[in-house]
Amino acid sequence: xxxxxxxxxxxxxxxxxxxxxxxxxxxxxxxxxxxxxxxxxxxxxxxxxxxxxxxxxxxxxxxxxxxxxxxxxxxxxxxxxxxxxxxxxxxxxxxxxxxxxxxxxxxxxxxxxxxxxxxxxxxxxxxxxxxxxxxxxxxxxxxxxxxxxxxxxxxxxxxxxxxxxxxxxxxxxxxxxxxxxxxxxxxxxxxxxxxxxxxxxxxxxxxxxxxxxxxxxxxxxxxxxxxxxxxxxxxxxxxxxxxxxxxxxxxxxxxxxxxxxxxxxxxxxxxxxxxxxxxxxxxxxxxxxxxxxxxxxxxxxxxxxxxxxxxxxxxxxxxxxxxxxxxxxxxxxxxxxxxxxxxxxxxxxxxxxxxxxxxxxxxxxxxxxxxxxxxxxxxxxxxxxxxxxxxxxxxxxxxxxxxxxxxxxxxxxxxxxxxxxxxxxxxxxxxxxxxxxxxxxxxxxxxxxxxxxxxxxxxxxxxxxxxxxxxxxxxxxxxxxxxxxxxxxxxxxxxxxxxxxxxxxxxxxxxxxx
Amino acid sequence: xxxxxxxxxxxxxxxxxxxxxxxxxxxxxxxxxxxxxxxxxxxxxxxxxxxxxxxxxxxxxxxxxxxxxxxxxxxxxxxxxxxxxxxxxxxxxxxxxxxxxxxxxxxxxxxxxxxxxxxxxxxxxxxxxxxxxx
Numbered sequence: 001x002x003x004x005x006x007x008x009x010x011x012x013x014x015x016x017x018x019x020x021x022x023x024x025x026x027x028x029x030x031x032x033x034x035x036x037x038x039x040x041x042x043x044x045x046x047x048x049x050x051x052x053x054x055x056x057x058x059x060x061x062x063x064x065x066x067x068x069x070x071x072x073x074x075x076x077x078x079x080x081x082x083x084x085x086x087x088x089x090x091x092x093x094x095x096x097x098x099x100x101x102x103x104x105x106x107x108x109x110x111x112x113x114x115x116x117x118x119x120x121x122x123x124x125x126x127x128x129x130x131x132x133x134x135x136x137x138x139x140x141x142x143x144x145x146x147x148x149x150x151x152x153x154x155x156x157x158x159x160x161x162x163x164x165x166x167x168x169x170x171x172x173x174x175x176x177x178x179x180x181x182x183x184x185x186x187x188x189x190x191x192x193x194x195x196x197x198x199x200x201x202x203x204x205x206x207x208x209x210x211x212x213x214x215x216x217x218x219x220x221x222x223x224x225x226x227x228x229x230x231x232x233x234x235x236x237x238x239x240x241x242x243x244x245x246x247x248x249x250x251x252x253x254x255x256x257x258x259x260x261x262x263x264x265x266x267x268x269x270x271x272x273x274x275x276x277x278x279x280x281x282x283x284x285x286x287x288x289x290x291x292x293x294x295x296x297x298x299x300x301x302x303x304x305x306x307x308x309x310x311x312x313x314x315x316x317x318x319x320x321x322x323x324x325x326x327x328x329x330x331x332x333x334x335x336x337x338x339x340x341x342x343x344x345x346x347x348x349x350x351x352x353x354x355x356x357x358x359x360x361x362x363x364x365x366x367x368x369x370x371x372x373x374x375x376x377x378x379x380x381x382x383x384x385x386x387x388x389x390x391x392x393x394x395x396x397x398x399x400x401x402x403x404x405x406x407x408x409x410x411x412x413x414x415x416x417x418x419x420x421x422x423x424x425x426x427x428x429x430x431x432x433x434x435x436x437x438x439x440x441x442x443x444x445x446x447x448x449x450x451x452x453x454x455x456x457x458x459x460x461x462x463x464x465x466x467x468x469x470x471x472x473x474x475x476x477x478x479x480x481x482x483x484x485x486x487x488x489x490x491x492x493x494x495x496x497x498x499x500x501x502x503x504x505x506x507x508x509x510x511x512x513x514x
Numbered sequence: 515x516x517x518x519x520x521x522x523x524x525x526x527x528x529x530x531x532x533x534x535x536x537x538x539x540x541x542x543x544x545x546x547x548x549x550x551x552x553x554x555x556x557x558x559x560x561x562x563x564x565x566x567x568x569x570x571x572x573x574x575x576x577x578x579x580x581x582x583x584x585x586x587x588x589x590x591x592x593x594x595x596x597x598x599x600x601x602x603x604x605x606x607x608x609x610x611x612x613x614x615x616x617x618x619x620x621x622x623x624x625x626x627x628x629x630x631x632x633x634x635x636x637x638x639x640x641x642x643x644x645x646x647x648x
Contacts, residue, residue, distance in 0.1 A: 017604050025605045029592050036588035039581055080595075082607040091605075130585075 013082045023066040024078045024091045027059055027101060027140040035133030045124050049116055052129040056109040059136065063102035070098045071490060075497070075507040077146065085508050086207035092146025094504050096346060096494035100273055101143040103350045106476075107265040107357045108136050110469040114361055115258040117463035123168050123256065131168070134161035135262070142270050146508060148282075149196055149206045151274060152189070155238070159185050162267060165259045166251065177254030184247040188237035188271075195230040202227065209508035211282050212501045228286035231278050232294070238271030241331060242300035245324050249308065252323070253316035257367070260316060261360030264323045265353045272330045272349060279334065280342065280498045288337070295335035299429040302328030306436035310443070313375045315363045318440060319356065322399055325433050326352040329411065332426045336417050342495035344413035347487055351406040351480065355398050358473035362392050365470065366448060368460050375444065380453025385462065389449045391474045396441035398477045401434040406480035409488065517566075524566035531559030539628045540621070549624035553631025560632070561639040569644045572636075580637035587629025594622040 034055040038048050070076060070093055079088040093101075112132060119128045138158025145151050159182075166178045196206065202222055203211050215224070233244075240248040248268070252260050279287045287294075305325025312318045326348070333345025363373065365388055370378045382389045398405030411430055418427035480487055497504060535555035542548030564572035576583070595606040597619045603609075608620040 014604065016602050019602070022599060022605075029596060029605070033589055033592045036585040036592070038585075040585035040589070042579065042581065078604050080604060080606040082604045088604075 014079050014084050014088070017078055020069055021076055021078045023062060023069060024076050024093050024144060026062050027066070027105070027144065028091075028137050030055060030059055030062065031133045031137035031140060035130045035137060038133065039127060039130040042125070042127070042130075045121055048124055048129040049112070052133060053109065053112045055133060056105060056112050056136065059140070060102065060105040060109055063098065063105045063140075066093060067095070067098040067102050067490075071095050071493065074503045077507045079508075086205040086210040089150050090146040090207055090209070090508050091144050091150075092209060092504060092508055093144050094494070094497040095490060096273070096276070096497055097143045099346070099490055099494055100269070100349065100353075101140050103353050104139050104143065104266055104269075105136070107353050107473075108132065108139075108262065110357065110361075110473050111258055111262045111265075113469040114261070114364075114466045116465050118256055118258045118364060118466065119168075126168050126170075127164065128168055131161045131164040132262070134158075135165065135266070137161075139266050139270060143273060146208050146504075147206055148199065148208055148211070148278070151277075152192055152196055155189055155192065155270070155274075158267065158270065159189060162263060165262070166255045168255060168259065171254075174254045177251035180247050181251035184237065184244070188234050188244075191230065191234035191237065195227060195234055198223075198227050198230065207508065208277065208282060209501070209505040213505045213509070215282060215285070224283050224286040225289060228279060228283045228290055231283075232275065232290065235271045235275040235278070236297065239268045239275065239327050239331075240271075240301075240324050241327055242297050242304050245301065245304060245327075248324060249312075249317055249320035252320040253314060253373075257316070257360055257364030260319075261357045261364070264319065264360055265357035268323060268327055269349050269353055272327060272345075275331075276334065276342070276345070276498060281501050281504070284499075287334070291335050291337055294331060295423065295426055298328050298331035298335050299426065300328075301325070301331060302429050302433035303436075304328075306433040306440070309440040310436065315366065315373045315375055315378075315444065315448075316360070318375075318444065319359050319363060322359070322437060322440075323352075323356055325437060326356065326399075328433065329414065329430060332418070332430060333414055336414070336421055336423055336426060338417060338421065339492060339495045339499055340420070341414060341417035342498060343488065343492040344410045344417060346494045347413065347484075347491040348407075348410035350487065350491070351398070351410055351477065354473050354480075355395060355406065355477050358391075358470055358477065359395050359399060361466065361470040361473070362388070362395055365462055365466060366392070368462060370448070370453070375447050377454065378448035379451040382449040384453075387467070387471075388462070391470060392449060393445065394474050394478060396445060397438075398481065400438040400441055401430075402438065404478075404481045406477040406484070408481060409484040410491075413488070520566045524563055528559040528563045531562070532556050535559065535628075539624060542624055543618075543620060549627030550631055553628045554635060556628070556632045557635035557639060560636045561643065564640055564643050569640050572640060576636065580633045580640065582633070584630045584633025584637065587626045587631075587633060589626070590629065591623050591626030594619040594626060597622075 075092055075094040077090055077092045079085050079090045081088055135158055138154045141154035142151055163182050166181055167174055200206055203214055237244040252263055302325050305321045305328055309318045309321035329348050330345045333341040367373045369381060369385060398407045401407040401411040415427045415430055535552040538547040539549050539552030560572055597609060598607040608618055610618045
């Protein structure tokens with residue numbers, strides 16, 4: 001087949017990328033390659049943990065470098081296969097994506113270290129570490145991609161690997177949890193795929209920058225509301241927002257505690273991120289109309305999460321409801337709108353990734369000490385492990401949003417933004433849910449830490465590395481609480497990137513769009 | 515399955531299917547075919563072999579564990595994209611090397627896909643047939 005003679009290659013191919021543009025694609029390639037390598041050496045289980053930890057550390061370094069580049073020089077793009085966007089799949093990274101990818105990498109690194117003692121050899125043989133790396137490939141890909149169908153693909157990657165992680169070990173209860181988790185998430189991704197189909201029918205493109213530039217000047221004639229509602233439903237299901245949140249507490253307490261911790265830290269946040277990216281950046285007009293609905297969903301999610309937590313006596317279930325309450329807080333930023341509120345949501349998202357993971361770690365170690373996850377039989381931890389108690393107090397106060405921990409500042413920013421726009425009902429809901437979480441947390445502290453142990457259990461020695469992983473995450477939360485300025489600035493520039501995507505578009509299309 | 519006809523023909527058919535799957539994979543660049551359907555063909559060949567001689571024999575024929583094959587394929591695919599880093603072009607850009615025959619990173623990517631599909635689908639099919647035996 002002869003190519004047409006007069007083909008001007010500059011109109012088909014993009015210019016060659018700068019060497020540092022490789023940072024955009026490296027996180028995903030690294031995770032996939034190393035995950036596959038670990039799966040290939042499945043007989044040498046003892047190599048899995050050190051290799052996975054080294055890979056995740058490298059991933060964190062790459063993400064940090066990426067964040068540095070992006071926050072100084074603006075968004076970066078790499079187009080797969082050199083095809084001109086929107087035909088080539090673009091990976092475009094702005095501050096929001098890089099920030100969340102870095103947080104996710106740090107959380108996963110902590111998880112891999114915590115897993116040293118929590119995941120036994122048998123479960124490692126089933127592929128805990130390869131699945132973890134594939135999960136990180138999915139999460140990084142979702143945060144870094146600039147193409148909405150590609151986003152769907154990364155959702156599938158992380159759905160499949162999380163499915164592998166949740167059935168790890170194959171206990172009866174896990175299969176039950178995996179069924180609920182897998183089925184509902186499949187429905188959500190299918191809904192997402194349908195929405196992507198509509199989007200393509202309307203715009204003829206799936207590149208986010210392309211859509212963002214096209215939405216700008218023809219938004220009134222298009223059925224964007226339908227589309228926005230579809231996306232909101234799909235991502236709301238992923239993120240466990242109110243009417244569709246029941247799969248989360250029904251499944252998150254079944255796998256090993258490390259797996260629960262990683263899920264709580266990473267998965268729902270990807271749903272919220274996708275919601276921000278699509279609704280704020282691509283359909284700002286529709287979001288404006290949709291805001292009251294988002295607000296109601298946010299309030300109900302917050303209340304459902306924080307009230308549900310009080311009713312639980314299984315510590316892991318309590319945490320599951322707290323994850324949901326946190327999602328509600330992030331959604332309220334979306335409902336309020338404006339850079340201030342969205343920045344608060346992004347900040348809260350980072351806080352929630354770190355603190356929810358740490359809380360699951362804490363509960364795992366508490367159970368190691370007292371023998372079960374049941375609050376009824378727990379007790380005496382204040383005496384037997386003061387360090388764990390101190391960490392527990394920090395984390396509970398942090399998740400409740402009390403100063404001086406990392407949960408306080410984003411909530412204060414949110415309440416401030418809500419009152420400024422006279423959304424007093426949202427502000428009231430945030431404060432109420434914070435109060436309810438304090439109540440549930442206080443109950444945990446009272447019963448598990450202060451109450452004298454009812455039965456004498458010979459406490460197990462806590463594994464050092466797991467305590468270190470927990471302590472590092474807690475320190476991060478305390479540090480963010482004491483010195484929130486840099487994070488707030490980054491979050492603000494992330495929110496700014498969503499509201500004013502010109503630099504994002506310019507990074508994909510070097511020439512101005514017609 | 516204990517059938518003389520199947521046992522006699524299965525090695526031949528399996529061999530044919532695998533040869534054909536390689537052919538389909540390699541012609542995939544400009545004509546119908548490619549790594550995915552090639553891999554499916556080869557995996558069904560493996561499944562047929564397992565039907566005739568048992569799962570253990572099929573696993574011996576593969577030599578490597580199916581998931582190891584899939585993992586190697588994934589590495590091959592991911593790294594064929596990285597080759598473009600050496601030439602300063604974006605990830606997954608097709609690079610062509612003419613040394614008598616045309617070799618390209620597009621082809622090595624497709625071979626990787628082939629291995630992923632062979633490995634993953636053989637793993638699934640063999641596990642299913644295994645539980646059938648018990």
